[in-house]
Amino acid sequence: xxxxxxxxxxxxxxxxxxxxxxxxxxxxxxxxxxxxxxxxxxxxxxxxxxxxxxxxxxxxxxxxxxxxxxxxxxxxxxxxxxxxxxxxxxxxxxxxxxxxxxxxxxxxxxxxxxxxxxxxxxxxxxxxxxxxxxxxxxxxxxxxxxxxxxxxxxxxxxxxxxxxxxxxxxxxxxxxxxxxxxxxxxxxxxxxxxxxxxxxxxxxxxxxxxxxxxxxxxxxxxxxxxxxxxxxxxxxxxxxxxxxxxxxxxxxxxxxxxxxxxxxxxxxxxxxxxxxxxxxxxxxxxxxx
Amino acid sequence: xxxxxxxxxxxxxxxxxxxxxxxxxxxxxxxxxxxxxxxxxxxxxxxxxxxxxxxxxxxxxxxxxxxxxxxxxxxxxxxxxxxxxxxxxxxxxxxxxxxxxxxxxxxxxxxxxxxxxxxxxxxxxxxxxxxxxxxxxxxxxxxxxxxxx
Numbered sequence: 001x002x003x004x005x006x007x008x009x010x011x012x013x014x015x016x017x018x019x020x021x022x023x024x025x026x027x028x029x030x031x032x033x034x035x036x037x038x039x040x041x042x043x044x045x046x047x048x049x050x051x052x053x054x055x056x057x058x059x060x061x062x063x064x065x066x067x068x069x070x071x072x073x074x075x076x077x078x079x080x081x082x083x084x085x086x087x088x089x090x091x092x093x094x095x096x097x098x099x100x101x102x103x104x105x106x107x108x109x110x111x112x113x114x115x116x117x118x119x120x121x122x123x124x125x126x127x128x129x130x131x132x133x134x135x136x137x138x139x140x141x142x143x144x145x146x147x148x149x150x151x152x153x154x155x156x157x158x159x160x161x162x163x164x165x166x167x168x169x170x171x172x173x174x175x176x177x178x179x180x181x182x183x184x185x186x187x188x189x190x191x192x193x194x195x196x197x198x199x200x201x202x203x204x205x206x207x208x209x210x211x212x213x214x215x216x217x218x219x220x221x222x223x224x225x226x227x228x229x230x231x232x233x234x235x236x237x238x239x240x241x242x243x244x245x246x247x248x249x250x251x252x253x254x255x256x257x258x259x260x261x262x263x264x265x266x267x268x269x270x271x272x273x274x275x276x277x278x279x280x281x282x283x284x285x286x287x288x289x
Numbered sequence: 290x291x292x293x294x295x296x297x298x299x300x301x302x303x304x305x306x307x308x309x310x311x312x313x314x315x316x317x318x319x320x321x322x323x324x325x326x327x328x329x330x331x332x333x334x335x336x337x338x339x340x341x342x343x344x345x346x347x348x349x350x351x352x353x354x355x356x357x358x359x360x361x362x363x364x365x366x367x368x369x370x371x372x373x374x375x376x377x378x379x380x381x382x383x384x385x386x387x388x389x390x391x392x393x394x395x396x397x398x399x400x401x402x403x404x405x406x407x408x409x410x411x412x413x414x415x416x417x418x419x420x421x422x423x424x425x426x427x428x429x430x431x432x433x434x435x436x437x438x
């Protein structure tokens with residue numbers, strides 16, 4: 001049975017914890033709004049890019065001599081997994097859900113006898129994957145210095161990935177991130193970025209004149225399209241992280257509240273018990289006289 | 290035929306402009322071109338340079354872009370630029386930053402000349418040249434930017 005003093009200390013410390021989780025929740029809510037605005041603002045560019053790419057890729061996909069970013073290397077042996085996570089934890093299942101998906105993916109590829117290399121973005125994913133897949137790491141992108149997710153970050157990651165592709169390090173690249181559904185739901189997603197996938201139902205767009213030629217245009221746009229997809233994934237991830245943190249901290253705050261209620265009840269009971277015991281002792285003492 | 294068309298300038302991070310215009314002058318990679326309402330549908334890549342809009346009231350406004358591409362339709366022009374700045378916002382500092390990017394691309398290309406092929410190097414040299422020309426054109430000094438090491 002904890003003493004009254006102990007209980008009082010417990011209650012105090014849980015109250016402090018609740019203050020912290022409450023503050024984190026509010027910070028996450030504010031950041032989430034900004035992240036969502038950023039994702040919203042990036043949409044017109046991504047949509048336009050996707051529309052133009054759909055027309056171009058549908059034209060070029062079947063033809064020989066299509067750029068390697070679209071047609072692939074002709075093999076499907078070496079895979080690069082780009083695992084994008086956050087720099088910080090305390091965000092519910094945000095980081096581990098991405099890592100879990102990447103793990104499943106990696107295991108499946110290895111079972112098929114394929115080579116797997118991993119490029120990590122964000123510290124948390126690297127930490128979680130290190131033990132089992134440390135030997136497969138090829139590169140790490142640190143986001144701790146990134147205050148606001150900008151296109152520059154996406155460009156840097158893209159340059160890294162494309163340099164490796166041009167160097168013949170892998171055949172297929174897949175990115176892993178959390179797609180933002182809502183504050184309570186983020187969906188871990190795997191998306192193949194190299195070779196580019198031709199969207200279903202895309203039809204060749206014969207309407208446009210292309211200047212310079214279609215092939216030159218496609219060659220110029222493919223790397224940009226990769227960057228755009230990575231940027232979109234980073235933004236989704238940023239919003240998801242804040243959303244996940246917000247709901248995790250909301251739960252934590254509520255748990256702390258429940259715990260405080262329970263502890264307070266226990267504290268009051270013990271206090272009353274102590275008083276009753278004291279009274280009994282006094283009365284018993286008086287009767288004995 | 291309508292005498293204005295819708296012009297959108299979007300960068301990956303935000304929409305920079307969305308206005309009705311009478312004509313748009315674009316720095317195409319194969320040469321400058323002007324798009325007016327009723328233009329044949331065209332997709333054209335851009336080199337770094339100034340985009341000049343002539344608004345419905347005849348007033349012009351300018352944007353500096355670092356390449357990208359434009360989708361021209363009968364009644365609209367959408368310009369997708371990796372980076373774009375209105376002329377008023379383009380200070381020496383911003384320009385230095387843009388130029389530094391070009392320098393970096395150029396250096397990366399020349400360092401790995403064997404790997405990437407001569408074509409990429411030529412493209413990088415051209416990019417750098419265009420960036421410098423852009424600065425001179427609007428009265429900014431292209432020599433102030435520090436070349437990264």
